[in-house]
Amino acid sequence: MSAVSLSDVSVRYGRVRGLDGVSFAIEAGERVGLVGESGSGKSTLCRLLVGLRAATGGEVRILDRSIPDHLKADPSGFRRTVQLVMQDALASLSPRMRIRDLLAEAIKIHALPLEEAWDWIETLLGRLGLSPAILDRYPHEISGGQARRLAILRALLLKPRILVADEPTAGLDVSVQGGLLNLLIDIQQELSLTWLLISHDLRVIRRVTSRVIVMYLGQVVEESDTEALFRRPAHPYSTALLSVDASNAAERGARPIVLQGEIPSPVNPPSGCRFHTRCPVAKAQCRDKMPELQPLDGGRRVRCHYPYSLQFDQASTSTFAREASS
Numbered sequence: 563m564s565a566v567s568l569s570d571v572s573v574r575y576g577r578v579r580g581l582d583g584v585s586f587a588i589e590a591g592e593r594v595g596l597v598g599e600s601g602s603g604k605s606t607l608c609r610l611l612v613g614l615r616a617a618t619g620g621e622v623r624i625l626d627r628s629i630p631d632h633l634k635a636d637p638s639g640f641r642r643t644v645q646l647v648m649q650d651a652l653a654s655l656s657p658r659m660r661i662r663d664l665l666a667e668a669i670k671i672h673a674l675p676l677e678e679a680w681d682w683i684e685t686l687l688g689r690l691g692l693s694p695a696i697l698d699r700y701p702h703e704i705s706g707g708q709a710r711r712l713a714i715l716r717a718l719l720l721k722p723r724i725l726v727a728d729e730p731t732a733g734l735d736v737s738v739q740g741g742l743l744n745l746l747i748d749i750q751q752e753l754s755l756t757w758l759l760i761s762h763d764l765r766v767i768r769r770v771t772s773r774v775i776v777m778y779l780g781q782v783v784e785e786s787d788t789e790a791l792f793r794r795p796a797h798p799y800s801t802a803l804l805s806v807d808a809s810n811a812a813e814r815g816a817r818p819i820v821l822q823g824e825i826p827s828p829v830n831p832p833s834g835c836r837f838h839t840r841c842p843v844a845k846a847q848c849r850d851k852m853p854e855l856q857p858l859d860g861g862r863r864v865r866c867h868y869p870y871s872l873q874f875d876q877a878s879t880s881t882f883a884r885e886a887s888s
């Protein structure tokens with residue numbers, strides 16, 4: 563039984579295609595990364611997984627039950643099962659309540675055993691490097707770094723089975739971020755958490771995850787074992803995305819591939835392969851026919867007619883996107 567599985571899921575915002583035909587599964591206890599430029603559908607996917615938004619098509623299953631069924635049968639249980647750490651989690655909190663009262667409220671809403679919950683909060687405070695004195699502060703009285711840690715604490719308070727984290731450590735300085743990520747990995751292992759991590763920082767993705775899903779304009783374009791992807795991406799979009807990663811570029815001695823052109827409109831996505839308008843190696847077929855997400859070696863899947871046709875080594879010689887012409 564997968565912890566999370568999506569089959570042919572789409573989300574429309576009016577005419578905007580937020581997600582289009584997304585399918586993948588995450589097994590229990592896995593740490594999976596989600597990457598892609600802004601607008602590719604990452605946050606939409608997060609909101610979908612925690613039931614904040616419904617799919618317009620297809621089905622999302624959490625622990626082998628569809629989200630609408632979860633919400634019908636046991637909404638509170640479902641909220642405990644899947645927790646989201648948002649980019650700006652504390653902004654949504656009431657500024658008039660002390661942190662202690664905010665946590666007490668969550669304990670009450672979810673009817674957690676009181677003593678056990680406060681013990682767990684104490685443990686988490688210690689492990690997150692937060693002083694218990696923070697409980698008596700108001701949200702505006704804490705620093706950005708403390709707010710990030712508190713958002714993680716709030717999510718872990720409910721001992722979820724699945725954690726969805728949208729840039730949980732963005733904006734923290736590198737050493738703090740490193741410590742926090744190690745800690746999250748420890749807790750993830752202790753609780754056998756399933757963890758979906760979104761980050762623009764590819765070094766974070768490489769360090770934390772064992773598998774990566776790459777998205778472009780609402781579609782999955784590649785799914786791969788993390789190390790295999792960083793060593794040799796199969797989709798030209800992944801190649802370009804990873805070529806700007808400092809750790810990878812240094813390893814490769816390759817120059818970054820800078821994609822030319824705008825991200826196309828999600829109202830009218832390009833025909834054929836959605837990436838063809840910006841792909842340095844697009845051919846005529848790419849304009850005409852949408853590639854399927856096809857299986858490759860080692861459990862990898864890629865949505866490209868010509869996988870591996872753009873390599874890091876070509877970075878210095880590659881030309882920029884041209885209109886595919888025959």
Ligand SMILES: Nc1ncnc2c1ncn2[C@@H]1O[C@H](COP(=O)(O)OP(=O)(O)O)[C@@H](O)[C@H]1O
Nearest residue numbers: 575578580599600601602603604605606607828
């Ligand atoms: N509430 C909304 N209303 C209309 N369009 C939206 C809304 N939320 C997201 N979108 C659009 O859906 C697409 C995916 O957005 P999003 O999921 O936020 O991507 P990401 O998190 O990868 O930047 C974008 O084109 C975005 O403009």
Ligand SMILES: [Mg+2]
Nearest residue numbers: 601604605606
């Ligand atoms: Mg986002």
